[in-house]
Amino acid sequence: MNTNPRTIALCIALFLASAFVTYTLRIGQHSATSGRWLPAVSHTRAHNQHIVSTPKVAYATFLAANTHPEGEEDVPDDQDGYFLSTRVLAYQLLHSRTAGTNLSIPFLVLCTRDVSKRKRDRLKKDGATVVLVEKLNTDGVVAAADRQRDVLTKLRLFQLVQYTKILFVDADTLVTKPLDSVFHDERTLTQATGMNPEKIQQDEGVLPRTYMFATHGDVQGYDHPYPPDPNLDYSNCGFFAFTPSKVLFDYYLSLLKLPGRFDTGFPEQNLLNYAHRRDGNMPWKPLWYGWNVNWPMERDWRGGAHSFHAKYWDGDPSHDPVLKAIWKEQRAEMEGYYRGREDGLR
Template sequence: MTLNPRLIALCITLFLASALITLSLKSTHHTNTWLPSVRPGDKAPPTQLQRPLNAPKVAYATFLAANANPDAKPTDEESEAINDEDDGYFLGTRVLAYQLLHSRTAGTNNSIPFLVMCTEDVSKRKRNRLKKDGATIVLVQKLEAEWVNPANGRWRDVLAKLRLFQLTEYSKILFVDADTLVTKPLDGVFYDEATLTQATSANPAQIKDDEAALPRTYMFATHGDFWGYEHPYPPDANLDYLNCGFFVFTPSKVLFEYYLSLLKLPGRFDPGFPEQNLLNYAHRRDGNMPWKPLWYGWNVNWPTENDWRGGARSFHAKYWDGDPSHDPLLKAIWREQRAEMEGFYTGRDLALGGH
């Protein structure tokens, strides 16, 4: 049988065209960001990444100081004996770690680390427990200023939160207070438009000679304080006073030094809410580094069932205490999360041979 030369030429042409198309596809930018899907149970190849190449390094974070509860047990061993019921912030931190790292309904889908910034007087037992829970412990020294006297004793060490701005190995950090209920994943907050880097303004009327220099750029995004449960959902977007129980920022040594300079100026801000009022002054809406509003659904302070039914993802309130003003539905959800957390860690500790 004699082969038709035209047919042979057509086959060669089609082969060359197919090879050229394949080579073209492999050389496009898509190879930098495309990630093959992996079924549950499959072992990912060593080269596979959780995020695209050159993705920013982000983290969740909270703050934990020594137990400031006036009813705290005299020793850490006595506190452990009552399952740490006297230390609500420690319990809240454990629940938050479970929600962000392990919960099937609220946990991170991108293996984002959870940092717990601890003052040095947080007991080693509690720090080790949080490590076992999956948290990354960041031990820090306290920040103090003689003229800063908080309105409540449990806020005596909160200025140490500002040391988060020294963690410049991260491009973005979401700070979440330990007294927060999370019901849906928060990973998307790092892509919120408000978390884009901003150029610092240079309005001379807002530049003070006794304050340190401002950074050339910054990022500080949060939401306003409602000051009560009587608020609509969606809430009013025109709020000037920020609540620092939930905020996203870019760490900056220059910005940290600026904050330190404010602590050296008695009366520059109201010390009743130490770190919150410092940040309100530093990022005032008419200043050179105004805070940017996040999407209202990421977090609600003074939360109600209406906020939850409206689609909010996290809720700021101390659900471990007996405050009758707390929304009963949200408090019940937090207690369920606590029970789920305890069951999860008990089972895992037993499987690992722990106690």
């Protein structure tokens, strides 16, 4: 039997119309229920596009005014080692084509209020986020050097609970490769605080239920191997990742009230080593060894390390000459970058 072509065309048209209606209804249902399964989103003002929200992370360092026996105002800014190195670090983390952030991660500079406004304004021009804080009461703490008198103030970073993770980097650090991926290092995952009653001191503050504190062992000399020994117990706190916590901050303060609880020669480093001792309830976790090296040598750089902890602005003859030369190049690059940018704005 022959089928009328008009009948066939009508059937096809009805089928397509039905399919279109079904598709439209399903899209509408999906839009109505999408909030149940989509992750949190935010809108960009420029294009009104949906983007998945990410944890708020930051780089940070600490700058005090008491690093010069002769007084801060008597030292030219370009000869103030810690201030100069903070500027170089800001350039490296925020603007360098080879070492800078690819994720627009902010760089916080925690400053005591006696750091001059001139220096704070310069750091803001450089792109840093200056965070002014009050010094901690450190009565009874006798540091090994006068320039370390205020370093315990860096613990106030743990009060910045608007951030989920912060990577602290000492100002005297050379960065040669990006550090963004440190926030994805598996050792920066939140840890459950241990409950071993033998490790709980009744005169100390309450421990948080969870914490995150990750760093690396202090190799204690230039003759270290690369990769370094992974079983070191004492950590160097010139480079560490952590999750801010008011409970943890209060716990640290409780330790400051207990004379003899930790050696105050290196105040904040020894406090953190005690609070996060490897056999305690909040042991520090070892970051990948290549993120940062203390007592650095050229072989560490050639081995692939990303950053190096040393005061390359001073005349210490023990510093590795290759790394010192790279830091000086970074300083010159930083000065040229800001000079060019500011000349362009005139």
